[in-house]
Amino acid sequence: MTPTLRRRVFLVAAVVAGALLLWGLTGLPDYGVYAGPYGDVLNRVAVAERKAANVVAAVTFDYRGIDTMGEEFILFAAVLGVAILLRAQRDETEQPPDEDAADRHAPATSNAVRVVGLALVGPVVLFGLYVVTHGHLSPGGGFQGGVVLATAALLVYLSGEYVTLRRVSPEVIGDLAESTGAAGYVAVGLLGVAAGATFLANVLPLGEPGSLLSAGTIPVLNLAVGLEVAGGFVLLLSEFLEQTLVIRRPGEVT
């Protein structure tokens, strides 16, 4: 099928699909008028029932906790796939660089970039931990905080200190953090079973809404997810970065 023919067939199909979509979507209630009851019910009872101020976090980790477990494992499987695909590659290309690479070294990062990047690593890690641990009190949680934590590793690479980062072997740390996070989520779920309730039931003491140690298992699940997402993204970054740096001579990455 030639490209122009494919484009024409697609445009015809898109017009038909677009018409059907619009016909269906205009049957929805007007935008801005919320019709369904579940949101109102949850907003009214969630704070009293789970003692969590952030109702979205209560929904993600308590009322619909098993969906989040599924999503977490999708993330795990995707990172696993990337690791399998790119690691097999690394074995074949891990050879001494040839003469081509001699004049192809990394451009030296400017001092401004290096200073700012390295100075920001600490605050970014702190901010990521803040977002993860306060997920049940303010907007945030494990998913967002985990990505923020992973960008700290990225900042180290951007400052040109990737050789230092490699010495800490980010793959091992990423593997460990990710697996601990994923297993930790399931372990908290089994804690519910061990306490006599259902899987992923909120069995820890609930506390008062607004304090840091409240909402039972929600902060613990936030920590597990934060660990897993941070480990997953650090692993992704290190897999991709390994690929781009294999042919550079180690002495010239500064």
Add this chain to the structure above:
Amino acid sequence: MIALEVTVFLLVAAAGTAVVLTRDPLNQAIVASFYGLVLGIMFFVYQAPDVALSQITVGAVALPLMILLALAKVRALRGGNGEDDDR
């Protein structure tokens, strides 16, 4: 308030179209980062700060980063082969 919402929606539609119409992947990564930011603003207008936070960290930082790393790897492979076909 209505004017703000309408403006943001039209901006999102325009930015999404711009991402698709940018053919070169390197330029597209930058446009995708801008699109992620505009989407984050839209989620903020929707009074959903968790989703906005998630979108900004992922869509404006992590996704374009991974696109750039994949392109860098492809360029490194091409440099080794000596081929120079279309991008």
Add this chain to the structure above:
Amino acid sequence: MSHLPYVVAAWLLLVGLYGVVTSRNLVHAITCLSVAQSSTYILLLSVGFERGGTAPIFLDVPVGTKAVDPVVGALALTDIVVGATVSALLLALAVQAYKHHGSLDPERLGREQD
């Protein structure tokens, strides 16, 4: 303008699919796929929006203030992070395809028998 966000969501889906169908570069196709994915977030959040409502976080506002739907927010936020990770997997596949066939063009990938 009562149905504008739904129209925007439908438009983004179709535009993203157009990008995937007519793409000459796998990395370009993957980014267009993520645009198509983002249309679902817009649809979800539009369904849950309540005009005049605030964010569903009751730390400094009393319980019972009008707020938007938290369920769709919960769905969208996990979806975004997981969608980016799946895009990373697709990018790794694209890199692997380039390594084996020497091209990122989907037209040329099918003709490996030459």
